[in-house]
Amino acid sequence: MKKYIYLKTLTIILLLFLVSCKSYNYYQVYKTMPITNEALSESGYVYSDTNCSIFYNFWSNNGDMGFRFYNKTNMNLYLNLEECFFVCNGIAYDYYLNRTWGNSSSVSTSASKGYNYSTAYSASASMTGYNYLNLIQTNALAIAEILSKNSTYGLISSTEKSTEFREKKIICVPPHCSKIISEYFINNTVLRYCNLFLYPNKKNINTLTFNIENSPIIFSNRLSYSKDNLGDLIRIENTFYVVSITNYPQSSFLEYKYETICGQEIDEIKTSYKIKSPDSFYIKYMKTDNLIH
Numbered sequence: 001m002k003k004y005i006y007l008k009t010l011t012i013i014l015l016l017f018l019v020s021c022k023s024y025n026y027y028q029v030y031k032t033m034p035i036t037n038e039a040l041s042e043s044g045y046v047y048s049d050t051n052c053s054i055f056y057n058f059w060s061n062n063g064d065m066g067f068r069f070y071n072k073t074n075m076n077l078y079l080n081l082e083e084c085f086f087v088c089n090g091i092a093y094d095y096y097l098n099r100t101w102g103n104s105s106s107v108s109t110s111a112s113k114g115y116n117y118s119t120a121y122s123a124s125a126s127m128t129g130y131n132y133l134n135l136i137q138t139n140a141l142a143i144a145e146i147l148s149k150n151s152t153y154g155l156i157s158s159t160e161k162s163t164e165f166r167e168k169k170i171i172c173v174p175p176h177c178s179k180i181i182s183e184y185f186i187n188n189t190v191l192r193y194c195n196l197f198l199y200p201n202k203k204n205i206n207t208l209t210f211n212i213e214n215s216p217i218i219f220s221n222r223l224s225y226s227k228d229n230l231g232d233l234i235r236i237e238n239t240f241y242v243v244s245i246t247n248y249p250q251s252s253f254l255e256y257k258y259e260t261i262c263g264q265e266i267d268e269i270k271t272s273y274k275i276k277s278p279d280s281f282y283i284k285y286m287k288t289d290n291l292i293h
Helices: 002-021
Strands: 025-034 039-041 044-048 052-056 067-071 077-080 085-088 091-094 100-113 119-130 136-145 153-166 170-173 178-181 207-209 218-226 234-249 254-261 264-273 280-288
Touching (some): 044 234, 052 218, 067 077, 170 178
Antiparallel strands (some): 025 234, 025 280, 039 044, 052 067, 067 178, 077 170, 077 218, 085 091, 085 218, 100 119, 100 153, 119 136, 218 234, 254 264
């Protein structure tokens, strides 16, 4: 038992040593502040009015500007994407992009017969389309499969169908339900400053602070919804700005430890963030021949 604990401890120490000796990965961390009336909770920023609540959690690479729209009422609310915009440093980006997605499906059937007059049939169906992350995904479903040993000939037939789906201009949110809208990142470019080390070590980590007048990034969601499909629009603006920027080497940003499930430690090392907050986001960059990749 002691030997087992010793080996696990040695593994973690060796991993930390390798990371701290030569770190080529760096992280630029942005902390934000709200300008409008958003409250910060453990899970992120929250905006509320009498009809809805809007939730933000920026923590991701490049900063996730997506939001969760929750309907507090006992009637449908309608989020009008044609009147919704992500705005960054005065440039507006549409949430409604008039896109079309396609789903295709195919079904094939084969049959074979042998001298013993046994019959085998197999059929399969597959569907290809975009999943909720807007990535192409193919799922296959085996309908039946009975193999025959003495096959002499076979017959194969197939049919295909395709369906197009157009992006909705208006999103209906049922009572006491949420819809998640995710489209844009806040920033994907590492910012350079003379008094902020681009490739710091643990000893020269520095933080630059800003106010609303000199912040390098001011961003917002301008959203519009109505209580009925043809009703007057209620407009909301949730605005934030970057209040500080810090560059970290990987050894100061990530930590490695054995994962614990139900109070028991398992033999799997998990990577976690030493610095993590829903009001912040980061950009990961690398040092290779003094270039950022």
